[in-house]
Amino acid sequence: MVTTGENLVAQREVLHFDLASYLNEKQQLVEAALDSSLSITCPKKIYEAMRYSLLAGGKRLRPILCLTTCELMGGTNEIALPTACALEMIHTMSLIHDDLPAMDNDDYRRGKLTNHKVYGEDIAILAGDGLLAYAFEYAATQTRNVAPHNLITVLARLGRTVGAAGLVGGQVLDLESEGQDDISVDTLKFIHTHKTGALLETSVVSGAILAGASEEEVQRLSQYAQNIGLAFQIVDDILDVTSTKEELGKTSGKDLRDQKVTYPSLWGLEESKRQAQNLVIGAITELIPYGAKADPLRAIANFIVTRKN
Template identity: 50%
Template structure:
């Protein structure tokens, strides 16, 4: 029987959303407008991909995924912080996210900036909560992994390069790969490896998950680039062509759509191959690799 990925994703989203609702301050707590802004973006849809990867990594190494739930919530906080700030007029200037007005459109630019700041800070408080389930040294190691993946060597650094490459004609495939390895891939890898580290994974298991993360990051980003050109705007929740409008450095721009699609499919296959040391407990990760290239939003 094939693995039921839609049911799995739905079940895990419910778990993550319930945990986020428990951990995040309510909208009536001071400063109430800030907390309302935070909850607006956190609960405005979303695939919860990074949290689910952390939970799935725990499953794959034979650990109770509830031990890494605070980490999972922290990853969603960091991802949401990045989306709020990316949408700002100074960066991507997007008015829609997941079919709804972006945070700064609803709450103003100042509150959007502060909501992102608060989410990033709160993420590391949440990772520290894992000390209730995991040894303190593992918690510290996971925290460092996520911090590095989020900062100048990872997501933020990749975003800087993304901005700096807009409109340039000398951008090659190596440069595009470097941008997206940091902007997208780093946090995906950290989700997997930090989740496994908290659970006491072996070096071989961590290396396999790191390789898997590298490949799904590539597949995910290429698919995003393609969907921006030929996806369904209603399913994406935003207008098509934003990358083209801003002349972003993307895989389709450098390689063309068909070669990009081939590269994405090969990356998904390589990701599945990287999981060969795991048994059926890694089936959610195998199904997620296929999902990266088959999704429509």
């Protein structure tokens, strides 16, 4: 349980940090890198489909977290950018596939028609596959001035994160749980720590590993990331209930329509909000040893529970 004192510390330490400017600066860096990372070549259609979703906007939270932790550990944007782009490619793949009729069946993503609505289901599947494969190629070939062992560690972690031990496994259990009314909190946590949280955690620790962080530092940042990852999903569940399609950039109310068990359905809205806030405070507590250098991570953690989409 987080104490009142820890709560006050967590809130006070981010009051002076201009998160909007920080995110804007990093987003511009990421957008430029993503745009230059993937050109349209032959066959034209598949590259157009890949770029359509990769450059569709969004918060770019995962690559930003990678850049932020790399800087926190003494690294630079330059050494982390290829992995940051790879993380966004993998995330984009997961969104393309998640939106397919066989999965969550959504027509809109980030305020635009989903990939399969523009290019068809066959090309959308292949666009996701293309981005997934290219993510590893890009990180492996474009990373510079990083110890080989650290890069290999990051690539291996990316593979585990996106596979059956991570995102794929969480998605399978999520699909199997639709329509069931006896899903426990533990099962729901397993789904989301794998489907959503695993990639967020890898985004955080990858930047640190590239910069040569110690095992102790990686573990500390992993706990921070696990907390914000679960808080992120709880807030997603809340927003699905409370926001409009225009606010979300995608269809709202889908969890209820698809008979999915969510945190609000188990806990109610107010308790879900409280649990998310406690997770964020716990995450911020992990950052105490880093002082003001960790202000971006503190502010991002708070942003997760106050965001509107």
